[in-house]
Amino acid sequence: MTVRxxxxxxxxxxxDAAVRYAAGESWQQIGTSCGVxxxxxxxxxxxxxxxxxxxxx
Numbered sequence: 001m002t003v004r005x006x007x008x009x010x011x012x013x014x015x016d017a018a019v020r021y022a023a024g025e026s027w028q029q030i031g032t033s034c035g036v037x038x039x040x041x042x043x044x045x046x047x048x049x050x051x052x053x054x055x056x057x
Contacts, residue, residue, distance in 0.1 A: 013036070016034075018048075018049040018051065021045065
């Protein structure tokens with residue numbers, strides 16, 4: 001079942017995700033705690049905030 005988020009919910013998830021991603025959490029971890037996919041969290045966050053991606057390796 002697909003969950004339809006309101007614009008307010010998207011803004012709140014994006015704001016929380018921007019802080020949590022900068023602190024070191026993965027998009028998947030953030031998405032799991034929000035009840036959506038990590039890819040969805042990444043897309044709504046990048047659309048609202050300037051995100052600096054971490055380099056792995």
